[in-house]
Amino acid sequence: MPARPDTLETVRLAVELLRRIPRGRKITTGELHRQLKDAGMERDLRTIQRQLEMLSTHFEIERDDRSKPYGYRWKEQAHSLAVPHLTPQESLLLQLAQEQLKHLLPARLKQSMDGFFTQARRNLSDAPGTALERQWPHKVRVVATSQPLLPPAIVPGVLEEVSEALYANRWLELDYRNAAGSCKSAKVMPLGLAQQGPRLYLVCRYDGFDNERSLALHRILKAQASTLTFERPEEFDLQQYEDDGRFGFGEGQRIALSFQIEKEAGFHLRETPLSPDQQIRDIDEDWMEVKATVVDSAMLEWWLRGFGDSVDHVKRRKIRK
Template identity: 60%
Template sequence: MHKRSSTQESVLLAIELLKRIPRHTKITATELRDQLAAAGHVRNLRSIQRLLSTLSEDLEIECDTRNKPYGYRWKERSNGLNLPVLSEQESLLLALAQEHLRHLLPQNLFKSMEGFFSQAQSNLNPYSKAKKEREWLQKVRVVSTTQPLLPPQVDATVLEEVSNALYANKWLEIEYRNANDKVTNSKVMPLGLAQQGPRLYLACRFDGHDNERSLALHRIAKAKATPFEFERPQFDLEQYDADGRFGFGEGVKVRLTFVITKIAGRHLLESPLALDQTVIDQGEEYQICATVVDTAQLEWWLRGFGTQVRNVVRASLL
């Protein structure tokens, strides 16, 4: 394999650094060092500071020395780094990705892309030509099907450690506080990350066990990715979800039958519970029958209809 010369390495590092310098906000040398490290370009802070100083002399980079740590950005009306240039469409895609995939991307990858996210936001600013792309951000939204709730607080360090361990298939040491406030220290094998409404859940295996569990990320008080890798077992996150495991079930399917008023049940004709759902019109009510996974979430859903649902029967399929 051809080995890059020190000159090539320096040029590539300079390009990676320049791509991450924003136009309107400021970024510090420490933040740039961390972003570069997350992208695989590990350098000490002093090296980054020297490179920034050199680049600032020859390019239109502004260094704010009024307060420490110093902040860097492209000077007003400068062309910035034109390699690569994000198109308006690419900027829109990145802006949407930043909003909706913030917790679902590996955190080291997300950090390494902060320069691109900043460039995308800059390209969509009110003074840019990307009027239609900027307006699109106000035209689309993911809305909740239940009562909106604020997301629980997840420690940023915990999220980063969990994400990095999941990405690299490394054992994770955690301190977990369950719903009854019992605190346990465990070593787990991270297998999947799922967002359910405002909450994040980690699918994992505890050391010494061969079954999967779901842990609420906001209940992890401490987390540390170990240097020890594991061989990822056969695990299908999609099937895990289909089995109702994030709905607090055990994958047990039942034939569910219930009667619901037409006012409350009309939406089930448009969005069925299952492919095999059947509906019998009973005048003012519908009788619904469908094969579903029996979960606590299903029970909460049925109870939410109050007196508008009656004659609920769960028939075992065993």
């Protein structure tokens, strides 16, 4: 099979670089080199530097050469490279995805997607015939199921380091302050990232241990992704971790739960059951009995207490695994 012409490879590299140069912030040659490598394009650093120097002379790209490493970005009024064939519907999908997934995407991936997100926003704001797509974000909303709370402040740079270590299967070194105010340094194996309401939690294993813990990101004072990688444990499953009630402060113990609840307070359980095997029995005009197999946890206890005097005769029976 004949080799692909060098000119085609050069054009492909130029297009990929143009797509990844952001607007409003600078990106270095090293960052672009890593993004291309993650996308499966192996190019040496010097080749990328030469391409960037050429592109900055032919496009509205600003090069900050006041100090090394040099930074590149599109000029404020420049028209960056458009993403081809991005329909209004695709632009809307990208805009919604960015809003919902902004805390759950690795920093490296978010940076590589900046061009797509920017173009999607521009498509919806500038392109004719997209009025319905522009209206849609104002027609839908994810609403809270409990009292809304503002998200806790996360130390700048922590989320980026955590997501980088999680994405690349690298050990993570961090300083953590627990709920009691005690501070400790630790080396952890990052295994998962979960958003629970306004909070983000890192699921990890401490170095030298084989059990998982959940660390609140807003309690991490400092984080640094190591250059050392690890083999992700095959037996760990984030979905199973959630199913075991670990984010509800449980230990995976399943129980046969039964309780009596006023019909007015528990009406929603007829529509949104506690479990697939839930059973409801009417006791009288005002009360009903609910039985279900669930995971025992502090969250379950808080949920039951939230009904106050509307819940009575609560019984739990452990189920052997």
